[in-house]
Amino acid sequence: MEFHQPAxxxxxxxxxSRNVGIKAEGNDLSLFVSDAPATAAAxxxxxxxxGAPVVVGRELIRAGRLRAVVVNSKxxxxxxxxxxxxxxxxMGEAAGHELEVPAAEVLMSSTGVIGVPLPIERxxxxxxxxGGALQDDPLVGALGIMTTDTHPKTISCSAGDSxxxxxxxxxxxxxxxxxxxxVYIFTDARFEAVTLDRMLRDAVAxxxxxxxxxxxxxxxxxxxxxxNGLAGEVGxxxxxxxxxxxxxxxxxILARDGEGATKLLRARVTGAKQAAEARIIAKSLIxxxxxxTMAFGxxxxxxxxxxxxxxxxxxxVDAARMGVRINEVDxxxxxxxxxxxxxxxxxxLAGDPVEISVDLGLGDGSAIAYGCDLTxxxxxxxxxxxxx
Amino acid sequence: MEFHQPAxxxxxxxxxSRNVGIKAEGNDLSLFVSDAPATAAAxxxxxxxxGAPVVVGRELIRAGRLRAVVVNSKxxxxxxxxxxxxxxxxMGEAAGHELEVPAAEVLMSSTGVIGVPLPIERxxxxxxxxGGALQDDPLVGALGIMTTDTHPKTISCSAGDSxxxxxxxxxxxxxxxxxxxxVYIFTDARFEAVTLDRMLRDAVAxxxxxxxxxxxxxxxxxxxxxxNGLAGEVGxxxxxxxxxxxxxxxxxILARDGEGATKLLRARVTGAKQAAEARIIAKSLIxxxxxxTMAFGxxxxxxxxxxxxxxxxxxxVDAARMGVRINEVDxxxxxxxxxxxxxxxxxxLAGDPVEISVDLGLGDGSAIAYGCDLTxxxxxxxxxxxxx
Numbered sequence: 001m002e003f004h005q006p007a008x009x010x011x012x013x014x015x016x017s018r019n020v021g022i023k024a025e026g027n028d029l030s031l032f033v034s035d036a037p038a039t040a041a042a043x044x045x046x047x048x049x050x051g052a053p054v055v056v057g058r059e060l061i062r063a064g065r066l067r068a069v070v071v072n073s074k075x076x077x078x079x080x081x082x083x084x085x086x087x088x089x090x091m092g093e094a095a096g097h098e099l100e101v102p103a104a105e106v107l108m109s110s111t112g113v114i115g116v117p118l119p120i121e122r123x124x125x126x127x128x129x130x131g132g133a134l135q136d137d138p139l140v141g142a143l144g145i146m147t148t149d150t151h152p153k154t155i156s157c158s159a160g161d162s163x164x165x166x167x168x169x170x171x172x173x174x175x176x177x178x179x180x181x182x183v184y185i186f187t188d189a190r191f192e193a194v195t196l197d198r199m200l201r202d203a204v205a206x207x208x209x210x211x212x213x214x215x216x217x218x219x220x221x222x223x224x225x226x227x228n229g230l231a232g233e234v235g236x237x238x239x240x241x242x243x244x245x246x247x248x249x250x251x252x253i254l255a256r257d258g259e260g261a262t263k264l265l266r267a268r269v270t271g272a273k274q275a276a277e278a279r280i281i282a283k284s285l286i287x288x289x290x291x292x293t294m295a296f297g298x299x300x301x302x303x304x305x306x307x308x309x310x311x312x313x314x315x316x317v318d319a320a321r322m323g324v325r326i327n328e329v330d331x332x333x334x335x336x337x338x339x340x341x342x343x344x345x346x347x348x349l350a351g352d353p354v355e356i357s358v359d360l361g362l363g364d365g366s367a368i369a370y371g372c373d374l375t376x377x378x379x380x381x382x383x384x385x386x387x388x
Numbered sequence: 389m390e391f392h393q394p395a396x397x398x399x400x401x402x403x404x405s406r407n408v409g410i411k412a413e414g415n416d417l418s419l420f421v422s423d424a425p426a427t428a429a430a431x432x433x434x435x436x437x438x439g440a441p442v443v444v445g446r447e448l449i450r451a452g453r454l455r456a457v458v459v460n461s462k463x464x465x466x467x468x469x470x471x472x473x474x475x476x477x478x479m480g481e482a483a484g485h486e487l488e489v490p491a492a493e494v495l496m497s498s499t500g501v502i503g504v505p506l507p508i509e510r511x512x513x514x515x516x517x518x519g520g521a522l523q524d525d526p527l528v529g530a531l532g533i534m535t536t537d538t539h540p541k542t543i544s545c546s547a548g549d550s551x552x553x554x555x556x557x558x559x560x561x562x563x564x565x566x567x568x569x570x571v572y573i574f575t576d577a578r579f580e581a582v583t584l585d586r587m588l589r590d591a592v593a594x595x596x597x598x599x600x601x602x603x604x605x606x607x608x609x610x611x612x613x614x615x616n617g618l619a620g621e622v623g624x625x626x627x628x629x630x631x632x633x634x635x636x637x638x639x640x641i642l643a644r645d646g647e648g649a650t651k652l653l654r655a656r657v658t659g660a661k662q663a664a665e666a667r668i669i670a671k672s673l674i675x676x677x678x679x680x681t682m683a684f685g686x687x688x689x690x691x692x693x694x695x696x697x698x699x700x701x702x703x704x705v706d707a708a709r710m711g712v713r714i715n716e717v718d719x720x721x722x723x724x725x726x727x728x729x730x731x732x733x734x735x736x737l738a739g740d741p742v743e744i745s746v747d748l749g750l751g752d753g754s755a756i757a758y759g760c761d762l763t764x765x766x767x768x769x770x771x772x773x774x775x776x
Binding site: 046047048049050076078079080081113114115214215216217218219287288289290293294296297299302303304306307308309310311312313315317318319332335336337374375376378379382383 | 434435436438464466467468469501502503604606607675684685687690691694695696698699700701705706707720724762763764766767
């Protein structure tokens with residue numbers, strides 16, 4: 001899959017962002033809009049405790065239609081009871097009014113601190129005039145939704161005559177406060193909402209749902225796909241493949257920008273009894289603090305890989321049939337550690353990405369999970385979040 | 389429960405430790421022995437991939453009798469195939485020969501690096517003469533089994549006329565390489581092996597199994613209880629209560645000495661639909677990197693607590709019925725963040741332990757889990773383990 005450099009929007013999509021006074025500096029509000037009516041699908045966090053925008057968003061998306069997305073950063077609107085719900089609706093209404101589209105077709109997201117009221121008046125005031133500032137550049141929208149991200153995140157690619165564009169933020173499913181993962185996907189391909197929903201769920205299962213920076217699932221994770229049909233019909237297999245590739249690419253971008261991360265950590269599991277077990281083991285590998293610190297320290301450690309596979313109690317694992325490779329070096333086979341070139345492996349581990357491949361030798365289930373190394377930077381960022 | 393200061397052995401138990409040349413310096417081999425025959429029970433790691441001593445230990449413990457335990461540190465004897473099994477048996481035989489007890493009644497443990505052959509000749513040579521150096525002080529044995537521990541770990545208490553003594557090592561279930569948790573419990577109370585087994589499993593369920601330093605379950609975790617009966621019968625309720633208290637106390641000692649840890653982190657969950665759900669949620673709280681860094685940074689963050697509870701997908705959680713307290717400060721109740729004295733809470737969080745209490749308001753299931761903060765020290769210790 002080739003991605004456009006720089007990313008561009010599909011026909012009929014535009015965006016704007018500005019500072020409306022929630023953050024001391026930097027843009028804190030973004031609008032994304034389709035000039036034409038669009039079908040839509042979305043997936044949200046599985047956390048039991050969710051932000052008000054997720055509650056309202058689940059309701060809105062049932063109609064399968066969206067015209068716009070409005071997003072603020074810095075305050076997440078989580079844990080605010082009924083007030084939170086009212087403020088989320090007011091945010092959608094303000095955006096709908098400004099963009100002259102029905103409020104029922106505006107999805108809202110908020111990302112940032114929990115338990116602080118959304119400064120809704122600032123948002124309502126600040127949004128006025130943004131409709132006149134809409135631009136054709138997805139980077140503008142990406143700027144307004146950043147929290148602990150070190151850079152704005154956009155990619156795009158072609159699928160037949162259509163374009164697919166991803167605008168995202170987040171250092172993973174990393175934090176209930178700041179680093180919520182938000183992903184907005186726009187296309188001018190034409191699909192029914194039910195088809196979008198199916199394609200989106202399939203793509204997310206292999207990409208964003210296989211991403212973890214620190215095992216901490218946000219209360220606000222949201223991934224939305226809007227299709228305005230301006231490019232006409234596109235074959236589902238072709239579109240689906242492009243959607244999946246872009247979601248995986250964006251997953252890697254998010255992982256690599258995980259809080260404090262210096263590199264992408266990828267775990268590839270094959271030969272599992274079932275795909276579900278491969279997913280569990282791949283996630284166990286990228287979530288293990290000892291593997292994450294190994295990737296940071298570039299210190300090869302076969303034992304940690306064995307440990308992280310073996311601790312998946314609910315999966316079938318047999319060391320006597322297992323093989324392990326770190327980057328391109330085979331380190332373990334059928335119950336025994338292999339002799340390998342430690343100096344060479346140390347060099348490979350110092351690079352980016354670090355890839356751990358485990359073949360369980362039991363079946364044909366496979367999965368890939370995406371994460372990052374665990375560094376001093378993570379401790380720095382998270383030991384004193386409010387104070388910083 | 390009152391614990392003896394310093395810890396002492398029950399009647400008939402002695403130990404020795406020395407350097408047999410596995411570590412460059414410091415004792416690396418310990419023997420624990422009962423002068424009289426003893427009944428015994430043990431629990432081992434649930435990791436699918438286990439050290440050779442665990443394979444052999446599971447076999448030995450079936451007879452319900454032990455006379456001695458031999459433990460080396462620095463090399464774990466994991467991932468070594470058949471050679472590992474042979475070496476584990478040779479280690480038990482060498483100890484049995486030196487102590488003049490049947491090899492079938494000697495349990496062996498190894499803790500340290502994975503995938504390196506056990507230097508069995510050094511162990512066989514070094515063990516000679518240790519039978520003449522046996523002492524009445526459990527601290528001596530604790531010294532020979534340390535890895536990343538910052539101090540040797542022993543406690544003891546009375547139960548009726550009997551004494552119970554714990555000798556342990558480990559910075560949690562933290563590592564497949566170094567910080568395996570090993571706990572040896574000795575008593576002169578008299579119990580059948582089947583009773584010991586039941587009491588041990590009950591005690592471990594609420595103590596060591598609720599301990600996590602970094603979610604990484606070792607391939608070698610072992611907890612053994614030996615009872616030589618020299619103090620005669622002790623009431624089971626009394627003994628069981630003392631056993632449980634001591635296991636919890638040792639759990640807290642291990643948690644507080646977790647790699648890089650500066651403090652104990654305790655999560656207390658009440659009001660869960662079932663005890664099993666309370667355990668899952670309590671573990672989620674102490675394992676969350678964002679809560680662990682919050683404890684380190686002493687920066688109160690209600691959102692992270694909500695996130696860590698809500699991400700337990702398989703449990704019943706309803707924010708509208710939930711209450712959260714951090715140390716002695718109520719911070720969240722029934723769907724909304726409370727106004728609280730942040731300065732006061734910051735002071736409490738700077739202390740040790742940090743305790744997070746969550747009442748789910750749904751039933752009477754409860755649990756307590758034990759962990760520690762996540763600090764720069766953890767990264768330091770684990771980013772370059774072989775190199776250090």
